[in-house]
Amino acid sequence: MYSRIAGTGSYLPAKIVTNADLEKMVETSDEWIRTRTGIERRHIATPEETTSSLSTEAARRAMEAAGVGPEDIDFIAVGTTTPDLIFPNVATLVQARLGIHDTPAFSLETACSGFIYALSMADKFVKLGESKCALVIGAECLSRVIDWTDRGTAVLFGDGAGAVVLTPSETPGLVTTLLSADGQYQDLLKFPYGVSFGFDKLRSGAKAGIQMKGNEVFKLAVNTLSRLVDQTLVKGGIDKSEIDWLVPHQANLRIIQAAAKKLDMPMERVVVTVRDHGNTSAASIPLALDTAVRDGRIQRGQLLLLETFGGGFTWGSALVRY
Numbered sequence: 461m462y463s464r465i466a467g468t469g470s471y472l473p474a475k476i477v478t479n480a481d482l483e484k485m486v487e488t489s490d491e492w493i494r495t496r497t498g499i500e501r502r503h504i505a506t507p508e509e510t511t512s513s514l515s516t517e518a519a520r521r522a523m524e525a526a527g528v529g530p531e532d533i534d535f536i537a538v539g540t541t542t543p544d545l546i547f548p549n550v551a552t553l554v555q556a557r558l559g560i561h562d563t564p565a566f567s568l569e570t571a572c573s574g575f576i577y578a579l580s581m582a583d584k585f586v587k588l589g590e591s592k593c594a595l596v597i598g599a600e601c602l603s604r605v606i607d608w609t610d611r612g613t614a615v616l617f618g619d620g621a622g623a624v625v626l627t628p629s630e631t632p633g634l635v636t637t638l639l640s641a642d643g644q645y646q647d648l649l650k651f652p653y654g655v656s657f658g659f660d661k662l663r664s665g666a667k668a669g670i671q672m673k674g675n676e677v678f679k680l681a682v683n684t685l686s687r688l689v690d691q692t693l694v695k696g697g698i699d700k701s702e703i704d705w706l707v708p709h710q711a712n713l714r715i716i717q718a719a720a721k722k723l724d725m726p727m728e729r730v731v732v733t734v735r736d737h738g739n740t741s742a743a744s745i746p747l748a749l750d751t752a753v754r755d756g757r758i759q760r761g762q763l764l765l766l767e768t769f770g771g772g773f774t775w776g777s778a779l780v781r782y
């Protein structure tokens with residue numbers, strides 16, 4: 461038994477913030493942002509929108525594409541690092557919004573790797589026969605954890621959500637997934653406030669935002685993704701020439717180009733959405749996947765490599781026969 465992607469969906473907030481808009485907020489330039497990151501614009505949630513509301517819209521679209529209704533869903537996993545609340549978790553909020561009852565529903569906090577981690581969990585539930593219709597979501601409202609006065613991070617991130625529905629299949633489907641992490645680098649990328657660590661600094665009015673040593677993260681991301689690509693191909697028993705599409709995490713165009721080079725893939729076979737979405741962390745891969753499915757680039761039967769790297773550090777991949 462395998463799992464297969466029966467449908468994809470995504471949702472972006474209507475509000476768009478361009479590099480020109482950011483030029484008015486911090487000392488930066490459209491040229492710097494474009495050449496260092498590949499980003500030109502990003503979508504930002506309104507105060508009324510939350511991670512669960514974005515997730516719900518993405519889920520509705522994925523369920524419609526899969527031809528399933530709320531009564532069919534029997535498992536919900538959401539990868540997010542920006543939940544609406546500490547609890548209830550985002551998956552249960554989505555469950556309530558969609559009118560789904562009596563299913564497992566949980567969120568995973570593995571930063572940019574959240575969707576791949578959630579996908580891997582769902583794959584196992586389907587393979588074991590414990591789920592016949594799993595909803596897997598990656599969603600973020602990163603705009604809520606950005607220090608908008610810090611030009612080093614404010615230009616990088618965006619909000620959005622993507623989702624897939626997984627159903628059982630006698631043939632793959634998900635060929636293999638690979639997950640890993642290494643906590644020793646936690647100081648290179650973090651949002652350093654929270655429940656047991658304490659909200660005191662936030663309460664005292666100190667500026668709170670994502671903290672990142674971008675240059676060091678960049679190098680580790682490129683090296684780790686290079687290793688991850690090799691390991692995934694070996695685990696899946698696949699030669700790199702067999703891959704039709706690379707669907708990478710969208711943090712920085714230069715990191716994506718390095719991964720494509722490693723695979724000897726021309727950029728025409730790489731799904732790139734970072735220009736329009738920025739880095740949407742756990743949402744970026746399902747957003748990119750849905751974009752390329754809906755515009756007709758990704759076709760049924762094609763082999764996809766999904767790969768990600770993010771805060772923790774955490775990283776992971778999935779080889780998918782779409």
Ligand code: ACO
Pocket residue numbers: 487488489492493496497571572611612613615649673674675676677678681711712715739741769770771
């Ligand atoms: N506008 C103009 N100048 C800037 C800006 C900005 N927005 N931000 C930084 N600079 C300046 C710096 O101050 C520095 O100036 P200096 O040379 O006078 O000191 C100069 O630009 C170069 O800064 P670097 O940080 O070395 O620039 P770099 O080329 O490394 O690009 C970037 C920075 C885009 C952040 C890059 O390092 C990167 O993409 N890193 C990886 C990000 C990533 O993958 N994160 C993981 C996922 S995120 C997650 O998990 C939530």
